[in-house]
Amino acid sequence: MKRRELPEDLKNAVCCLKCRKVGVDAVRKKIPGLSKKYDRCQICKSYAYRYSEIIRSPIIFVILTVMLIWVMPVSENGSRPIVVIGILISIMCGVYLNNARKRKKIRRLLEDHMRKNILDGEQS
Ligand SMILES: [Zn+2]
DSSP: OTTOOOOHHHHTSEEETTTTEESOOEEEEEOTTSSOEEEEETTTOSEEEEGGGSOOOHHHHHHHHHHHHHHSOOOTTSOOOHHHHHHHHHHHHHHHHHHHHHHHHHHHHHHHHHHHHHHHHHHO
């Protein structure tokens, strides 16, 4: 019961953590300059999420961090300031942990939704 696979359609459903609803009315918007899109809940106007779209792979974050350090401007003596690298790594860790937490919350929301649907189905 604990680690049940979520159905594909639920994974792609737009969830709003503020309204605590699955399949909310959302506007899909594009982030300017990026190929990424995001959803915004029509009711409370806050960000809405799709479970399948939350990056959870730590490897992606490691690659992103390395890339960011790579493109970082090099100081006059040819080295990259260690303090900035430290800050960058902590920011990326923060984003990763935040994502992981959000994913967990959405999973719980989806599981609640599934349980409720099963109960509704049994009652009728
Ligand atoms: Zn909402």
